[in-house]
Amino acid sequence: MIAIYPGSFDPITLGHLDIIERGSRLFKQVIVAVLRNPNKTPLFTVEQRLLQIQLCTQHLPNVSVDSFHGLTVEYAQMQQAQVLLRGLRAVSDFEIELQMAHTNKTLSTQIETVFLATSNEYSFLSSSVVKEIARFGGSVDHLVPPHIALDIYKCYNQKSLVSNPTTMAVTPPDEIISMESPKMAVPHQPSE
Numbered sequence: 001m002i003a004i005y006p007g008s009f010d011p012i013t014l015g016h017l018d019i020i021e022r023g024s025r026l027f028k029q030v031i032v033a034v035l036r037n038p039n040k041t042p043l044f045t046v047e048q049r050l051l052q053i054q055l056c057t058q059h060l061p062n063v064s065v066d067s068f069h070g071l072t073v074e075y076a077q078m079q080q081a082q083v084l085l086r087g088l089r090a091v092s093d094f095e096i097e098l099q100m101a102h103t104n105k106t107l108s109t110q111i112e113t114v115f116l117a118t119s120n121e122y123s124f125l126s127s128s129v130v131k132e133i134a135r136f137g138g139s140v141d142h143l144v145p146p147h148i149a150l151d152i153y154k155c156y157n158q159k160s161l162v163s164n165p166t167t168m169a170v171t172p173p174d175e176i177i178s179m180e181s182p183k184m185a186v187p188h189q190p191s192e
């Protein structure tokens with residue numbers, strides 16, 4: 001079976017990666033699909049996010065990365081996928097996800113939504129939380145893969161906090177588009 005894992009992934013976190021890895025063991029193919037959403041102002045462009053996700057998932061041969069616009073079920077049909085893969089962290093997710101699953105069912109009875117429960121250690125983790133921590137100068141090294149952390153720090157004009165400074169960022173610094181004023185970034189104070 002082919003599964004689509006749709007979302008914003010702005011940016012991808014270890015929580016997303018956990019769902020992708022577990023999904024890749026359940027399905028023949030998993031397509032991580034980034035929505036092109038003109039109504040949102042993301043931190044990273046769709047192209048940057050595609051590259052970021054590609055680098056994080058290159059160890060998974062049955063995972064591919066793509067972008068789409070319009071209805072998710074139409075994209076799924078185009079890819080001949082039968083499943084929409086989604087993650088559940090909390091009751092708050094459940095309400096929205098159930099509504100989405102029901103809506104999608106009215107659009108296509110052929111496509112099933114499959115939920116994977118978050119792994120315990122990632123139950124608090126979201127892209128928004130990562131951005132909030134980084135915006136105020138905190139470390140996100142434990143929340144995202146190293147090259148994503150570098151991209152995020154560059155966006156917020158912070159010095160790299162990654163323990164291995166030779167790690168390459170996905171996107172060259174001058175191509176990173178920061179949606180925040182660099183003046184707003186608080187320099188990170190490394191703890192003793």
Ligand SMILES: Nc1ncnc2c1ncn2[C@@H]1O[C@H](COP(=O)(O)OP(=O)(O)OP(=O)(O)O)[C@@H](O)[C@H]1O
Pocket residue numbers: 006007008009010013014015016019085086087088089093117118119122123124125126127128129
């Ligand atoms: N830590 C996590 N554990 C399990 N599933 C997750 C986790 N983070 C996100 N997901 C799931 O991944 C899918 C895509 O989510 P999305 O791109 O909105 O990420 P997010 O972390 O919720 O970002 P945002 O804070 O911008 O909403 C959703 O099904 C969401 O529930």
Ligand SMILES: CC(C)(COP(=O)(O)O)[C@@H](O)C(=O)NCCC(=O)NCCS
Pocket residue numbers: 006007008009035070071072073099100103104
């Ligand atoms: C992209 C997403 C899966 C939500 O992603 P998100 O969890 O990153 O907010 C959802 O907004 C979506 O499917 N959008 C495409 C439009 C669509 O198909 N709407 C009907 C289902 S609610």
Ligand SMILES: [Mg+2]
Pocket residue numbers: 126
């Ligand atoms: Mg979300």
